[in-house]
Amino acid sequence: MIEIFTLAFLMLVSIASVIAAFKAIIEKDMVRAIVYSAIQSAMYALIFYVLMAPDIVLVYIPVSVGITPAILLFVTKKTERYDGD
């Protein structure tokens, strides 16, 4: 029972991460794309936690939700916010 629950949870989180990744790719506003990318990373962190890798979770959350969006926001500020065709 617990295994089915684990796999179902993993599937749900994976699908959510795929949707967030798709939204991040097609988004024209870079700031919103960065937020979608952070959501995708948070989903990955949940997957790592369920797959028993707490050390990776502890480094993945600050790097992918804190530091990477910060660097990307600084870069966005120095370049263009909207992606043109």
Next chain:
Amino acid sequence: MKKSEICVIVSIIIFIFSLAYITSLGGLGYLPPVDVRKLAQIYLSSTYNPFEPTNTSSGYESVTAIVWDFRGLDTFFETAVFYGAIIASIAVYRGVEIDTRKKPIGMSPIAKTVTRLSTVLIPTVAASIAFHGHLTPGGGFQAGSVATVVIVLIVMVFGLRKVILKGLTKPKILLLRSLGLIGIGLTAIGLVLAGLVIGVNAYIFQNQAKPIARISYPMWVDDILVGGSLLLFNLFEFIAVTAGFALVLMLFSIEEEEVRKVIK
């Protein structure tokens, strides 16, 4: 729906299904695993084993034991590569001065109050991850990246000039980073130096006593498991990683006009 969006969806689906197919073909076995593998058994039995003092690390946490004891030299070179990247970014931004006479621009009082609370909470969590790295999941790099988040928050909410006016300047952070790296190096060769002084054999990156090197870092201090060199490595890595990330993020947050004056 546009053509490019359909292309993105199709390529995501192909990527996911090919990954799933390769995983189902490969020898990963039943996922998630239900039994402890042979290799994991070896690591678990040699991480903390008081009955076999010459074949053990000194903490409860296998990952920290692997990272800083079993393969300490690899981790040292990873740290060195990280410093190479930071030194490169400092070299790109050389000579860039920040005009501290201008007034710092910050966000709203709500954001500032929340950030003031976080400047106490986040470093506390980071310190607990670093100091318990040999007992619970965590370690120096994890703690350092958690502590960097608070510096990102302060730079974004209060502004870079405020941080510099408060005394957190580039030379000071460079000094902290160098102290962390020197600490890691000294901990690595600590037992060799001690062995030279008292005239016994010892290895670099040695933590506990080995059959022909009967010298070790203290494992217990007053009934507290301190984990020998693991605690020292975690502490110095915490300082070094925090200072390194903070330096790079502070350099990135300098306004482009100031950088353009120097880099053309």
